[in-house]
Amino acid sequence: MFWASYLLAALAVLLAWPVPVLLSKARWTARAPMAALILWQAIALAGGLSMIGAMLTWGLEPLGENLLAGLRGLAGLLVGRPAGPATDHGLDPVHVFALSAALLLTVHLVFTLLLTYLRIRRQRNRHRDLLNLLSSPSAHSPATLVISHPAPVAYCLPGGEGPVTVLSEGLLELLSPEELDAVLTHERAHLAQRHDLLLLAFAAWRTALPWLPTSQLAQRAVSELTEMLADDAALGSARRETLIRAIAVVASGGRDAGAAALPPAGPAAGLPGAAEAEAASTAHRLRRLLTPQPALAAGGQSLVVLGAALLLSVPTVLLIAPGLAG
Amino acid sequence: MATLGELERAVMDLLWNQIDSAGAEDAALTANTLRDRLARSSSADGKELAVTTVLTVLSRLEKKGLVQRERDIRPHRYRAVTSREEHTVELMHEVLGSAPDREAVLARFIGTVSEQEAETLRKILAAG
Incomplete structure (x- = not known):
């Protein structure tokens, strides 16, 4: 699954820089705001998924042929049991680093979402308190x-x-x-x-x-x-x-x-x-x-939505494909 | 029967009026005074307002950072932290400011306008 991690990394780079820049400059978005919104969401989701996925698949590479086997191997390592045929490979520091980074990024994204939600809710409640007294x-x-x-x-x-x-x-x-x-x-x-x-x-x-x-x-x-x-x-x-x-x-x-x-x-x-x-x-x-x-014509709008769906499916498929192929 | 929200509002109105009439120096009132004024101002629907209710309302307002308690003499006295106008300005500041989170907190009908767009809009108003 080495190749999958490289493809995921390439996708992550594309979605982190050139794709959003191009989309933000596109003129058609004003003619199809709903479709454009769906595309933005797909870019962000697929971007996050491929960032995490790239590090995860790369880090798990010595432990198994695919994501599932790799995760099983990792679980085996963590609870201290022999992890099947992959044990003799072991995990060198570079792969441990990649796995830790994948874990950290996931936790970071989830926690930031949670903290942002709490911060915005607090600001809204405070605003509402004042509003109730003043309006x-x-x-x-x-x-x-x-x-x-x-x-x-x-x-x-x-x-x-x-x-x-x-x-x-x-x-x-x-x-x-x-x-x-x-x-x-x-x-x-x-x-x-x-x-x-x-x-x-x-x-x-x-x-x-x-x-x-x-x-x-x-x-x-x-x-x-x-x-x-x-x-x-x-x-x-x-x-x-x-x-x-x-x-x-x-x-x-x-x-x-x-x-x-x-x-x-x-x-x-x-x-x-x-x-x-x-x-x-x-x-x-x-x-x-x-x-x-x-x-934008209905055909064009459908194309955008289809593109968004494809964008989301690419990292998903890359994550599970090595398992299917193996 | 007044809800807590309505009572909070009535109490804040009294405290703000106190700032306006007596000045910021002398704006603190006791819970008893507030109770009496609330009883007088409400349309006397028969229900006597308990001081403990006023104290509950005051402690809620204190938690929200709207009311300050003076503890040096008993009974404790309460004052509004700032005037009604300053709170309105604070509110408007949140609405009209460009803090990064503002758009997630609330959605304003029209955002900041550049000089060029302002000119276009002035022409539209003049033509209409």
Whole structure:
């Protein structure tokens, strides 16, 4: 199974660098945000799987012909029993190192996901506590809170005591009922489609692999794609002009009203990287609304999803294939 | 009958009003005073509010970091950690800031806009 570990390593390198870079630059993603989101998930999952798989299969090589035999051999070694025909090979330090690295990376990824979940839940709960004290329920729509602030602000807060959409008084004053509807539909799409779970997973991915620039790229792209999906949901009931106007009012109002009390919300020139990247995302989203492109043809979308499925199956097959061949 | 959440809110409102009217120096109140004010402000639905309930609410708020207890004299006195306005600013800061986790915590309708896009949007508003 030596060859399998090399193929897995090659795949890990591809998925860690060139593939995400190419995908983040692709133009078609704006025309098929759902398919693109599926592809991003497949890249991250297959990437993690091949990283761990490469080290695992390589480290187990002296212990058995395939993954199963290798693991059985390892278990035999660990409990101190003779491990069949592979015992005379033994494990030299290099292979022990590879196995330890595979184990560490697995534990690291799982724990980072867990810690990220806990950290984000704590931040949400804290935010919700304050919100409960400072806002009042909207008289017009359910699961909607109104906060007393002059700047036009709208956002949704998932989780906790039930997801809510939060609007500011400034927003209610500035938007027409139709524009407000578009905003609410957009925010509720985030909650209904559970975009928070996706963003959590990719926030954990970025936290776990901060030295991998593409982990930030992935998080940024996924966040942008969820915004596009929410826009599409809003366009299901609102006119395009209405949504654009709502965005224009919130974007420009947020910069002027209440600016004294608020952290700078723009312009992005000279702002730190995060804000600059966010501004670029907003620009993509706006361009998509201002000059609409037709959605990717069904055939193209299926192809993307099929590609995602293939991507996931390659490391899986590489992990078990030596066992099947042997 | 008021829920704990509603009571927390009523107590915080009283403590914040105290900051606004008496100033930050003199903003601490005892549980008894709070109980009396709550009884006065609520629409007197017959149910007498127990001091122990107020104390429960206060200790929950203390755990959440919203209320500070002054222990140097008895009975203990309680004050809001900061004013209502500062808490609102804190909340808005979380919403409008660009902390890396922000997008996972909450999703804002429109993110940071660059000068170029802001100009486009101003034109749209002017035309409409």
